Amino acid sequence: MLEIRLIRDDIDAVAARLQKRGFTLDIDRIRSLEEERKQVQVETQDLQAERNQRSKAIGRAKAAGEDIQPLKDEIAGLGDKLKAVSGRLDTLQAELDTLLLSVPNLLHDSVPEGLDENDNVEIRRIGVPQAFSFSPRDHVELGEALGQLDFERAALIAGSRFATLNGGLARLQRALIQYMLDTHIEQHGYTEVYVPYLVNSESLKGTGQLPKFEQDLFKIDGESDYYLIPTAEVPVTNLVRDQILDAVSLPQRMVTHTPCFRSEAGSYGKDTRGLIRQHQFEKVELVQIVKPEHSYEALEQLTGHAEVLLKSLELPYRVMLLCSGDTGFSAAKTYDLEVWLPAQNAYREISSCSNFESFQARRLKARWRNPETGKPELVHTVNGSGLAVGRTLLAIMENHQNEDGSINIPAVLQPYMRGQQRLEKASS
RNA sequence: GGAGAGGUGGCUGAGUGGUCGAAAGCGGCGGUCUUGAAAACCGUUGAAGGGAAACCUUCCGGGGGUUCGAAUCCCUCCCUCUCCGCCA
Numbered sequence: 001m002l003e004i005r006l007i008r009d010d011i012d013a014v015a016a017r018l019q020k021r022g023f024t025l026d027i028d029r030i031r032s033l034e035e036e037r038k039q040v041q042v043e044t045q046d047l048q049a050e051r052n053q054r055s056k057a058i059g060r061a062k063a064a065g066e067d068i069q070p071l072k073d074e075i076a077g078l079g080d081k082l083k084a085v086s087g088r089l090d091t092l093q094a095e096l097d098t099l100l101l102s103v104p105n106l107l108h109d110s111v112p113e114g115l116d117e118n119d120n121v122e123i124r125r126i127g128v129p130q131a132f133s134f135s136p137r138d139h140v141e142l143g144e145a146l147g148q149l150d151f152e153r154a155a156l157i158a159g160s161r162f163a164t165l166n167g168g169l170a171r172l173q174r175a176l177i178q179y180m181l182d183t184h185i186e187q188h189g190y191t192e193v194y195v196p197y198l199v200n201s202e203s204l205k206g207t208g209q210l211p212k213f214e215q216d217l218f219k220i221d222g223e224s225d226y227y228l229i230p231t232a233e234v235p236v237t238n239l240v241r242d243q244i245l246d247a248v249s250l251p252q253r254m255v256t257h258t259p260c261f262r263s264e265a266g267s268y269g270k271d272t273r274g275l276i277r278q279h280q281f282e283k284v285e286l287v288q289i290v291k292p293e294h295s296y297e298a299l300e301q302l303t304g305h306a307e308v309l310l311k312s313l314e315l316p317y318r319v320m321l322l323c324s325g326d327t328g329f330s331a332a333k334t335y336d337l338e339v340w341l342p343a344q345n346a347y348r349e350i351s352s353c354s355n356f357e358s359f360q361a362r363r364l365k366a367r368w369r370n371p372e373t374g375k376p377e378l379v380h381t382v383n384g385s386g387l388a389v390g391r392t393l394l395a396i397m398e399n400h401q402n403e404d405g406s407i408n409i410p411a412v413l414q415p416y417m418r419g420q421q422r423l424e425k426a427s428s
Numbered sequence: 429g430g431a432g433a434g435g436u437g438g439c440u441g442a443g444u445g446g447u448c449g450a451a452a453g454c455g456g457c458g459g460u461c462u463u464g465a466a467a468a469c470c471g472u473u474g475a476a477g478g479g480a481a482a483c484c485u486u487c488c489g490g491g492g493g494u495u496c497g498a499a500u501c502c503c504u505c506c507c508u509c510u511c512c513g514c515c516a
Contacts, residue, residue, distance in 0.1 A: 019482095048485060056497080244438090
């Protein structure tokens with residue numbers, strides 16, 4: 001959410017910056033709503049002040065033993081008038097809030113202009129794709145040949161866009177999770193957290209998934225206001241909702257592993273094969289709560305933390321700076337890490353690292369007390385995948401495959417696999 | 429699931445219809461004293477919105493209601509605690 005003051009002060013400049021990402025701000029509607037809001041608010045507050053004054057006078061008169069009936073008569077009608085005006089104020093405020101909640105974040109100046117992913121800018125490219133002496137198979141073929149990846153069983157149990165793993169592959173996924181968590185905890189200074197996988201709508205509103213992106217979520221049917229988390233960003237960032245944090249507690253660096261659930265509505269026919277786009281997948285998520293002046297530094301640092309994993313897993317990747325049209329709703333600036341997939345002969349997203357500046361913090365009312373001003377001020381939030389585990393698993397399968405269909409386990413994962421060096425058909 | 433007790437400022441905790449945004453204590457900040465610190469004493473100390481400011485409004489778990497007036501009464505939801513039952 002943007003600061004209403006910013007919009008009030010210079011709505012044209014804000015609208016111009018939003019246009020950069022293809023969002024058209026309804027200037028006239030906001031102007032007229034704001035104008036009426038201001039007038040109705042003053043009116044409401046005047047009436048409230050009058051009511052308070054007169055009620056206190058009645059209190060005094062009563063204490064003095066005077067007849068209060070005449071005073072009560074004088075006030076007749078004020079209540080109804082107040083109710084009408086404040087009702088109107090509530091309506092106006094609600095309309096403005098709804099409008100503001102669906103306005104995306106302003107982009108950082110360093111974000112290149114562009115329409116879609118084709119305009120994203122490659123920042124750096126690390127690692128060289130392996131030259132195979134045979135035609136590399138994709139992870140579906142490899143996994144099914146190993147007998148350790150099964151989409152048919154999953155379709156039977158749940159439906160499309162689910163997978164079952166068994167034996168070595170299931171263990172390798174678990175090894176990846178442990179390795180990623182341990183690396184961030186031990187080398188990058190993150191604190192591990194464990195959080196709910198079901199969250200309420202307030203939390204989703206706080207991080208920006210609601211109200212605009214309800215169709216991407218799985219909602220739990222019933223009385224309770226629960227959604228399955230689409231990313232751990234939601235519960236973890238909400239740890240600081242409605243808080244005024246101590247300056248010395250910043251930055252907060254948190255890491256967690258959770259499953260993530262996405263409806264993938266609107267992605268019919270896209271990535272239908274394999275593990276790339278599933279309704280359920282595992283992800284290790286990095287979240288930082290920082291002072292505003294450090295958030296861009298934190299974004300670079302956090303992106304680097306995710307990159308460490310790709311390097312150590314010997315996976316070639318590139319870092320993309322998303323252009324204005326491709327940057328997500330809540331983000332001010334985003335780097336995507338894209339891993340090389342030999343079977344697709346392409347780089348595919350495996351991590352997305354964003355600085356949200358105060359956009360989420362404003363919705364979350366997540367603040368810190370600035371010692372310089374003594375006042376509560378909004379924090380900045382930064383997060384990124386470190387990494388998407390399912391996609392990492394398939395990247396390992398495809399990049400580290402052998403001609404016989406076995407898969408080399410990267411050295412850093414072997415300690416988590418009792419020293420096992422390869423996944424083979426016999427292994428389990 | 430059944431029965432009961434609660435949710436008040438950074439914390440503890442008073443307040444059951446009227447100058448209550450809220451006593452008191454702790455903590456924080458500033459000062460006096462001191463070579464310095466501690467102690468003691470004095471002062472100060474919540475958040476949000478509107479306004480250039482004076483100042484005004486709102487907030488005592490959330491929402492709704494009664495009343496001239498609600499932290500206080502009523503309804504409803506959420507959460508915490510105790511006991512019983514059930515359970516990974």
